[in-house]
Amino acid sequence: MATMDDIARALGITKGTVSKALSGADDVSEAMRRTVVEKAVEMGYSRIARSHAVKKICIFILHMAYKKPDDFGYDVVIGFRKAAEPAGYRVDIIELDDATQRSISYDEFMLRENYQGALILGMMLSDPWLSCMQTCRTPAVLHDNRVRGNPAVADVGIDNDEGMHLAVSHLQSLGHRKIGYLSSGLRSYVYQQRYAAFFDALRQSGLPHHSGLAASESHPADCVRLHLPRLIDEGCTAIMCSHDQLAHEAMLCAAGLGKRIPQDLSFVGFDDIPLCRSTEPPLTTIRQDRSNLGRCAFSALLNLITHVPISMLLLHTDLIVRDSTDAPPSEQA
Amino acid sequence: MATMDDIARALGITKGTVSKALSGADDVSEAMRRTVVEKAVEMGYSRIARSHAVKKICIFILHMAYKKPDDFGYDVVIGFRKAAEPAGYRVDIIELDDATQRSISYDEFMLRENYQGALILGMMLSDPWLSCMQTCRTPAVLHDNRVRGNPAVADVGIDNDEGMHLAVSHLQSLGHRKIGYLSSGLRSYVYQQRYAAFFDALRQSGLPHHSGLAASESHPADCVRLHLPRLIDEGCTAIMCSHDQLAHEAMLCAAGLGKRIPQDLSFVGFDDIPLCRSTEPPLTTIRQDRSNLGRCAFSALLNLITHVPISMLLLHTDLIVRDSTDAPPSEQA
Numbered sequence: 001m002a003t004m005d006d007i008a009r010a011l012g013i014t015k016g017t018v019s020k021a022l023s024g025a026d027d028v029s030e031a032m033r034r035t036v037v038e039k040a041v042e043m044g045y046s047r048i049a050r051s052h053a054v055k056k057i058c059i060f061i062l063h064m065a066y067k068k069p070d071d072f073g074y075d076v077v078i079g080f081r082k083a084a085e086p087a088g089y090r091v092d093i094i095e096l097d098d099a100t101q102r103s104i105s106y107d108e109f110m111l112r113e114n115y116q117g118a119l120i121l122g123m124m125l126s127d128p129w130l131s132c133m134q135t136c137r138t139p140a141v142l143h144d145n146r147v148r149g150n151p152a153v154a155d156v157g158i159d160n161d162e163g164m165h166l167a168v169s170h171l172q173s174l175g176h177r178k179i180g181y182l183s184s185g186l187r188s189y190v191y192q193q194r195y196a197a198f199f200d201a202l203r204q205s206g207l208p209h210h211s212g213l214a215a216s217e218s219h220p221a222d223c224v225r226l227h228l229p230r231l232i233d234e235g236c237t238a239i240m241c242s243h244d245q246l247a248h249e250a251m252l253c254a255a256g257l258g259k260r261i262p263q264d265l266s267f268v269g270f271d272d273i274p275l276c277r278s279t280e281p282p283l284t285t286i287r288q289d290r291s292n293l294g295r296c297a298f299s300a301l302l303n304l305i306t307h308v309p310i311s312m313l314l315l316h317t318d319l320i321v322r323d324s325t326d327a328p329p330s331e332q333a
Numbered sequence: 334m335a336t337m338d339d340i341a342r343a344l345g346i347t348k349g350t351v352s353k354a355l356s357g358a359d360d361v362s363e364a365m366r367r368t369v370v371e372k373a374v375e376m377g378y379s380r381i382a383r384s385h386a387v388k389k390i391c392i393f394i395l396h397m398a399y400k401k402p403d404d405f406g407y408d409v410v411i412g413f414r415k416a417a418e419p420a421g422y423r424v425d426i427i428e429l430d431d432a433t434q435r436s437i438s439y440d441e442f443m444l445r446e447n448y449q450g451a452l453i454l455g456m457m458l459s460d461p462w463l464s465c466m467q468t469c470r471t472p473a474v475l476h477d478n479r480v481r482g483n484p485a486v487a488d489v490g491i492d493n494d495e496g497m498h499l500a501v502s503h504l505q506s507l508g509h510r511k512i513g514y515l516s517s518g519l520r521s522y523v524y525q526q527r528y529a530a531f532f533d534a535l536r537q538s539g540l541p542h543h544s545g546l547a548a549s550e551s552h553p554a555d556c557v558r559l560h561l562p563r564l565i566d567e568g569c570t571a572i573m574c575s576h577d578q579l580a581h582e583a584m585l586c587a588a589g590l591g592k593r594i595p596q597d598l599s600f601v602g603f604d605d606i607p608l609c610r611s612t613e614p615p616l617t618t619i620r621q622d623r624s625n626l627g628r629c630a631f632s633a634l635l636n637l638i639t640h641v642p643i644s645m646l647l648l649h650t651d652l653i654v655r656d657s658t659d660a661p662p663s664e665q666a
Contacts, residue, residue: 159645299641312645313643315644
């Protein structure tokens with residue numbers, strides 16, 4: 001672990017200047033401050049090592065609601081805190097905006113604020129900090145994103161592959177042979193995973209699996225309007241959806257087309273958001289255990305902090321059977 | 334958590350009989366003992382819950398050497414113990430034979446011996462206990478095996494996908510365009526993963542990726558003898574191997590065919606077993622961090638024990654560059 005002396009020597013400046021730069025003192029120029037911070041990050045300097053009293057980590061939240069119990073992030077944050085705080089970590093919640101990501105790198109931010117590591121929730125492929133994740137040295141756990149080859153970064157999520165197999169097996173056991181798939185746009189890591197897992201599940205179950213059985217669009221309303229009638233015409237008796245909100249839209253559209261759910265057409269969602277209990281009928285889906293996702297994210301982060309280079313940590317999923325699935329029309333009494 | 338009273342009530346017998354059966358007393362028939370143990374497992378009874386003094390877990394070892402520092406299992410076991418013992422767990426090592434697996438189920442064994450969970454190293458697809466893993470209730474962490482849909486079982490290993498991408502990128506950066514792949518038999522989960530990851534890496538790198546570039550055989554000697562000359566005739570300038578031992582055999586064979594390594598043909602292995610440092614020339618490979626595998630396996634097991642249903646935990650890999658890889662003949666000065 002590099003010391004302030006090491007940094008001073010490497011830059012040919014005094015330790016006093018290093019100390020001032022790292023503490024953000026006014027009498028150090030912005031250019032010098034940047035030079036010192038960048039060198040400190042490069043050399044693996046950490047202020048934490050000098051004080052065992054404070055162990056600080058944070059959760060960055062982007063593009064995700066988390067304040068109310070029904071919000072996706074709510075239970076994740078609570079699960080994380082419940083694991084982190086008894087282990088002696090203070091957890092700060094930071095709503096990360098685009099301007100902050102553009103003004104400072106992830107490593108610099110973490111060094112400046114004295115954080116040992118972070119969970120990052122809701123990051124999208126277009127977020128500036130995603131590129132920081134390729135090379136950062138401060139531990140980071142990403143939810144539903146994959147960064148290859150950086151030992152300081154881990155991906156935490158659910159086992160989408162297992163979830164998709166559970167859903168397809170459930171539909172197959174009810175008697176469905178032709179299952180369609182409606183997906184959100186495929187520019188997201190998690191929807192790419194689920195799309196591939198759907199076809200993998202069809203193949204392994206011996207069911208028809210030509211690419212015409214699936215469709216993806218960025219906007220749920222477009223996806224449903226453009227593709228649901230075609231899948232029905234194809235003879236699909238069940239529709240798997242990449243996420244619950246899309247399944248909800250698809251059920252509304254199917255009802256508009258005069259289809260009874262589940263008598264004429266079964267639907268399965270993914271995630272088990274609270275909405276699933278109040279759709280008409282209530283939606284069969286694959287559950288993400290958000291509280292345990294939070295606990296696992298802390299477990300992964302603690303491993304990264306202690307130099308165990310976790311790449312990926314996935315949680316088991318559950319099939320939650322409600323009223324939107326039943327046998328196909330041909331098999332009903 | 335079920336108590337002895339609950340079990341007695343469920344079976345319509347006295348608590349005294351339950352107690353005797355669970356402690357293996359002589360005056361309870363074998364049939365009654367089995368009935369009680371099975372019901373206890375089914376109801377989630379654990380003797381552990383009643384005593385906080387002893388927390389026992391174990392490592393089952395099958396088909397794997399672990400006693401000497403060069404053995405694959407050695408560092409895994411040490412890494413596991415180093416994490417488990419400070420956390421208050423006693424770790425027993427059990428060499429598991431076929432007869433034991435056939436005489437008792439995993440759950441029954443664990444209940445009888447008072448273990449809270451286990452790491453299982455070296456289990457093959459043909460081992461009797463692999464089927465127990467589909468339904469067991471006692472936490473189990475498997476190394477390099479995948480069981481879908483059981484929240485009590487996790488898979489721990491390295492990120493084979495990442496490792497294969499690192500290897501292919503390395504060869505591509507040296508100038509190789511046509512890369513062949515020699516693999517162990519594909520009836521093993523880990524070799525299936527690596528095979529798929531190899532082609533995925535070729536595709537993502539924009540390199541030729543037709544199936545004729547790969548071959549698999551159960552016996553390394555057969556694999557090399559039957560397929561290496563063909564890959565050379567195909568124009569491959571580099572050979573990726575599914576594991577180091579196979580790469581070693583392939584290099585010996587290539588030398589016998591008059592090929593200079595790496596001037597005429599480059600080789601990359603997988604695992605970084607100690608042999609890699611003494612092959613002729615030393616072998617470029619992908620490292621499995623065995624000590625951290627052990628630590629991670631404990632981390633996963635502890636999560637399962639505390640009801641965090643981890644499905645998969647993968648470690649980052651490292652590319653270890655030695656002398657078996659260089660530019661292809663066409664690009665050498």
